[in-house]
Amino acid sequence: GENVEQHPSTLSVQEGDSAVIKCTYSDSASNYFPWYKQELGKRPQLIIDIRSNVGEKKDQRIAVTLNKTAKHFSLHITETQPEDSAVYFCAASKGGKLIFGQGTELSVKP
């Protein structure tokens, strides 16, 4: 069935370092890949997304890359700040149904 694996489950970095979170999806028909940030007790917030006809997308300190052949996609955060601390979820979608990974708890230490 449809599945998204996300690694690592926890990630701790020093302020200013880069952070990378990786996801693998099983359904090759998936064509939309959003990333959400969820702070404790808050709603998931869409931070960046990419569609299958694009290999990379960047928005200021955040970038996402997609390798359709390997069915991998990754989130890259540069120059991390304490306010980047949260749980990050990747998702893969076909036809509007989002399948989420298990989440990565990112901790940015000042």
Next chain:
Amino acid sequence: DAGVTQSPTHLIKTRGQQVTLRCSPKSGHDTVSWYQQALGQGPQFIFQYYEEEERQRGNFPDRFSGHQFPNYSSELNVNALLLGDSALYLCASSRGVLYEQYFGPGTRLTVT
């Protein structure tokens, strides 16, 4: 411009009871999707409504049902509640079924 809203914020029910959760989509959005998020896990897709029809459904039993109204708002109904139904229920709205989904704050359901 109001974002996605949900009511109630919290709810406590007893096993076997029924519950109705409500969602109002972001202005300009016509599609509502519902997700269940257990503690420490990613959201799981329940179903999606577009043009007042259930368009897609995840692996949830028939105890979970929904409705979409002409103003695009939506309800999630859960019958015969089980302890395992305790979770955060999120709705997300989008401008069409294939576009970006924006989440509401969720309803925290506790079943005792």
